[in-house]
Amino acid sequence: MNARVDVRCYVIVDPERCSGRDPADVALAAARGGASIIQLRDKRGNIPAMLALALGMKQALAETGVPLVVNDRVDVAMVARAQGVHVGQDDLPAPEARRLMGGNAIIGLSHKRMEEVEASPVEVLSYAAIGGIFPTASKQQGASGLQAFADMARRMKARAPELPIVGIAGITAQNAASVIHAGADGVAVISAVCAADDPEAATRELRQVVDAALAARKRGAGA
16 A cells, blocks of 8 residues: 555645636646645546546646546546546445555545445545535535534544545635644645635645644644
8 A cells, every 4th residue: 555645735626616727737836835635626527638637737747746636537547647546435436446546546535424434445545535524616515514524533533543634625724724623634625726816825825724733733732
């Protein structure tokens, strides 16, 4: 299995949220601003279009060292030679994604309910995403809130203490610290970076907030 994945600043690049900019340019700007992992999320494009986006983003990120994962589509991830894939509860099961992509691939899985946390195949995951936490324009379901997130994060850590947890949905630089204090090891954002006037600066601000919150949590744990 691959080494622990750095999920501190997880930027999801969605072409529909990029304000007309090239997603590859947004991905590169995010990487320069401190993104630790980048996901391509394209819910409306066909497979050839998504593959073209993945190839463009992979090339843009090649010199940065920031890994690219593809949302939902294991086939696109494999053809583009992305570093991993992120799947949901209704996509290809995570164990099958791991089997297809191999032991060094990054495999992430979404969890929205406690029963999904309880049943999660943690042994094949590189990280667990938990949410949605706050209201967001990219998802139709209601937000679960910080307390529900904290409960699920606590249970996930009990099951897999070393598995990184990513908080997701409606997160901004203004509320990211609260997600870290609730148990996340990192935060995933879409609009906070993709729709920003300056994606690089927005990512840098978010990364600074997350790093500060993680440092404060560590100090508190050691007190």
